[in-house]
Amino acid sequence: MREQVVLMEDINKSFPGVHALSGCHFDLNAGEVHALVGENGAGKSTLMKILAGIYKKDSGKILYKGKEVDFSAPKEAQDAGIGMIHQELNLIPHLTVAENIFIGKEFVKGIFIDQKAINRETQKLLETLNIDINPETKVRDLTVAKQQMVEIAKALSYNSDVIIMDEPTAALTESEIDELFQFIKDLKSKNCGVIYISHRIEEVFDISDRVTVMRDGQYVATLNTSETNKDEIIRLMVGRVIYEQPKEQSAVPEDAPIVLKVENLCSKDVKNVSFELRKGEILGFAGLLGSGRTETARLIFGADPKEGGEIFVKGVKVEINSPQDAVANGIGYLSEDRKRFGLALGLSVRENVTLASLDNYVDKGFIDSKKEMEVTNDYVKKLNIKTPSIEQLVMNLSGGNQQKAVMAKWLIKNSDILIFDEPTRGIDVGAKSEIYKLIIDLTKEGKSIIVISSELPEILRLSDRILVMCEGVNTGILDIAEADQEVIMKCATSIK
Template identity: 45%
Template sequence: MAEKEVMLHIESLRKEYPGVIAVNDVSFDIYKGEVHIVIGENGAGKSTLVKMLAGLNTIDSGTLKLEGREYKPENVLDAQAKGVNIIHQELSMMENRTVAQNIFIGREPVKGFWIDKKAMNEKCRELLDSLEIEIDPSTMVRDLSIAQQQMVEVAKALSFQSKVLIMDEPTSSLTSKEIDNLFRLTRKLRDEGTSIIYISHRMQELMEIGDRVTVMRDGAYIGTREIKEINMQELIMMMVGRKIENAYPRNYNEPGKEMVRTDKLTGLRFRNVDIHINAGEIVGVAGLVGAGRTELAKAIFGYDPIESGAVFLDGKKANERHYSTTRAVDAGISLLPEDRKKEGLFLDMSISENIVQAVARKLFKNGIADKKVENQLSEKYIKDLAVATTSGEKLVKELSGGNQQKVVLGKWLATESKFLIFDEPTRGIDVGAKYEIYSIMDRLAKEGAAIMMISSDLPELLGISDRVYVMKDGELAGEITREEAEFTQEAILEVALRGKERS
């Protein structure tokens, strides 16, 4: 068998921050024309590593070789010029610019002295069509959903002619159809000789798209294996250093009384939605992008306006006149939003300050914060949720994705909510942190809370939910229960695509 050509050689790479060695003496090769998976828990050093490769982070020590020649990117533009591009985990779109402007920023086609907008939009349309992305190039990015913005990020990276393309959590907000399109294009690029470095926490898709996998833990290199020669359980053991028997820890309880009910609820992008959730239940909400899932959640929480219909909590109508998030919280409703960094956290504030945010009005009735009280409350949830931190004074932006999600959860648990809405609760967090989030959700349900979980990860929905509602085009298209023989991904997709109850 012919020896494979090395596209990128990584040798003894190291990156250190004050008090933390993020990447420690990491060495391995990326072959030409392969999809090379890099996995590990949050804090394993994956993102730090690929940011060094893409010119986003400086290299403290170690060497890189691209096609046999020394490669030391000075910045992102230098890396792009040399053929290394990255699709970022965190969205970096310019919200007040169009899709086309975002994709071709700094590379706009010109006619004379002016940008040729028509030519730019046409080039953008061709690119989006190749990805089967149905978005108008002239649409402002601020008007796109998180999933649509993610696809624009993908399109932007693919607009460069890359030797090495780094995909850092590219599918975290995508539906099954969009993931299929991305995988189709990824395989096409691989077959044309592009090397793909792929990071994701969705284990099943790694097994589907990858050729080889490298595992990192605590900043160090653990090993590289052929995907076809390793199974899921072996990978998880390499990642976390322990065995996880059940990916979805759930003790299904006998449901209690009805806790939540909507009556012909109508709002932004959804209409006439009737759902009910009982105490002790976790009820999933599935649907393709644009189905209205997030809009429904935000309306129930008082964030988006309700045009008509009602929300009942514990038998009482919650959405009386001037319904708002404040009234929703007072009624016992909480929302862990899809975009935790923009909508769920104050990144430049401490863990303790974030945890007390939702109860500050009740906790400090005179409007003056008491640091001792704040610390006592926050320490309780830091301990209960096992937030990995040396102090409650640590800034939230310094935490991993999984620990940030725990801080959002701690904020809402402090309100003692009866009804919690989780919108994409495990987006961008690793398998170990996912297990912890699922365990917390199961515990809350056991204690009598009602939980609504929106997720694009169908195995997650099926593994955690008692029942799953399916939405399509803003309407409730069907409901599938765990007791049914067809409690499957195929059944959910059938309802999501057809938009009607299965016979």
Template identity: 45%
Template sequence: MKIELKNISKAFGVNQVLKDISLTVNSGEVHALMGENGAGKSTLMNILTGLFPASGGKIFIDGEERTFQNPREAELFGISFIHQEMNSWPELTVMENLFLGREIKKNGLLNNKEMRKQSRAAFNELGVNIPLNVEIGTLSVGQQQMIEIAKSFLSNLQILIMDEPTSALTERETSKLFEVIQHLKKRGVGIIYISHRMEEIFKLSDVVTVMRDGKVIDTKPTKDTNVNELVKKMVGREITDYYPHKNTPVGDVTFEVSHLESATNKFHDISFSVKSGEILAFSGLMGSGRTEVMRAVFGIDKPKSGVIKLHGKPIRIRKPLDAIRHGIGFLTENRKDEGLILDFSIRENVTLPSTRNFVKNLFFNTKMAMLFVRDLIQRLTIRSTGTEQIVGNLSGGNQQKVVLAKWVGISPKVLILDEPTRGVDVGSKREIYELMNELAGKGVPIIMVSSDLPEVLGVSDRIIVMHEGRIAGEILGKDANQEKIMQLATLGE
């Protein structure tokens, strides 16, 4: 299958998001699509698969003009789009999610035997072993992502669109995915691969297209370009230092966690402290308990035991509201379900944890809130039409910045960031790192959970590595390298 997008444009009201885009994708090739958050990559793919109509331009498939009325129609035609945010129903089982809207029936009844057979075949091709009868909401983000990928194998797949597919995968899952992509290429499947991870682009893709501000800047064979050239085309400038130097001093211990024990056996006897102005990274493999510890600290999950101290005094956190009242902010790894209310505006989301600051004489001061949010939009360079834009209409990276703005807005005493740059472009990553340094310079202790080892090494003062629910070791940032971290993460010693 050959897809040609010719002179595609798209406007949402007065906001012109795509301008005269032309793109060609061929069978059996991996075509990388790169650009900053808000460049229009996902919008272009949503037009191709029928979620949005184009304002102008035409789509040709194998030389014939075609448009799809909805993504289901595109999928039946052989074009499948795996979105960055999972489109699953948490209360349904894995198999129910896999076949939702495409159930197999026999004599008017569900043919569970055949659906199980096809589900297992898809999982076998991916090399994953996930029970089919468990609710999908009980699974890890990485497992849910692999299920999304497996869905595409159940259709007449000819073109596969992947939007940041490895953002929530373990190293093993990512390696298996790359094997699957090579297998699909040999079968003649064309793949549009949207990613901000440069190493993946150069490892997988045959062709790369760079978009900026709703336009195509360049398309060329991947072998004919390099990282610095791509970055410059993406952001319109050179970024010579991906991890800005942190030169702020680290002060005294501000926040302490002692002997924290999970009520659900996810982690055991966790003790650590973080100092004012310090960036403390938590590293480890997916499932090691990093995120679960932070959820317990913030009051989302109730621990069995443990003591938390702020400025040397014990504090009691039974629910997230308690943590917020103590000045603790928590950017969760699952921004869609836990970090944002997608049908609320930017202003409503950002002011949610600090509403009390804008109430005077029992009335909410909307004007003051708007000025406050405008300042944060500018400070974090959130690409939007303004404070009242609905968050669900923003790109994934800009949604991430809204979550970050929400917690920066409470003037945190402690800030916990779980995968702060997941799905964020290289220019925005640099901005987030600079913001972290700025907050640390003001004495804010920052705890960062990250699966990105270069990020862990590039921004942290100290690193705690977890293995199977326990702290395996601690390394000063200046003494750390990938080998030391991986040894602790995989062997626990």
């Protein structure tokens, strides 16, 4: 029997208007990986933030290494050996990778940070983790996935006995996930306990020893991973069984008109990408991290400067030099980085979801708030966004519900062409399946959609055709009828 390091009993926590946790239980043994799962807003992050000293519990008891503790600041928990990798990236954008990792640690000479020393130490740390990032890069210049890896490196740089990972793989690709799992195995062998929050149920089976399910702020059950299965976990999480089958054939008629045509699109990361998107079609963009999928989307949306190439919307050549130009041409883009490009965290749910479409509610110079509220409430219901009211600040929503708010924003905008970049990142299995249905319903209304996803099952579930990229080059366009994971991976790793 392994030694118990954490025991949380009867934990309660309320926020204004939200009873986030009631009577929650959780325990962790040394050297085990304990997965924590549940729907968006179930209370997973809140429970772990209490353990990590970020939130104060209202009541309940926490034992750490056998002693009762009540951390009142993250630093106290860190010093005691509890580290947390956050779901929402918490790095400081204008500081370098090294500065972010060493913030609040030693290497201070007087009032100055010893840059050389922290760069050297960071280089060493990144090397042991096999992460290829320059310590002197500013965090704001890194992709979401790279930032996630820095966040992981940072947590691992404390010699923690307990590491909490709140959706560490949400932004990672398959090969990076393999690497992360290797770190986790190393941690286990060093007798470190790992708490692993994820919406990817397969991962839970790959990596965990036990799994705890939460629902609506309550503890549901703890199971030995080897004695349960995916269906049972999902049923405990959402109270029903969900089946997701790949699409078997294209749902787009042969003669559907071409709504978007891209020819020889070029930039420093994109090389001569050309494709067509038909009315009512879902075109999946597959590829590994850094293959140029997001970069292509950003060129189409006018978010980055083009070096060459032409874009035609409904047969007419258009000049798109800014996101405003794209929106004016009926193109919407749901970004992969909801914090930087998708949401204003300090504004309410209502303000965020109607931000891109305010024109629709302005009458003779005044905002028609009644209409604005109606539409917002409608989409909060449609997407099942968990919030006490539409006036709640977005920063107070759970991670998955923030993502749903970004979706609502672009759905309300009513663009004809929608680009969804990692639309279900951080979204629970139940809500995922609702979002798939929603995306497919949009195509039935005649909208055309590009879906960028690192999850191949998602690409295969949604797409009519799949464009695969590798190192900025389009290495294949597959019809769904001929596509499977293997064919996609082949294109994703080979330049013709």
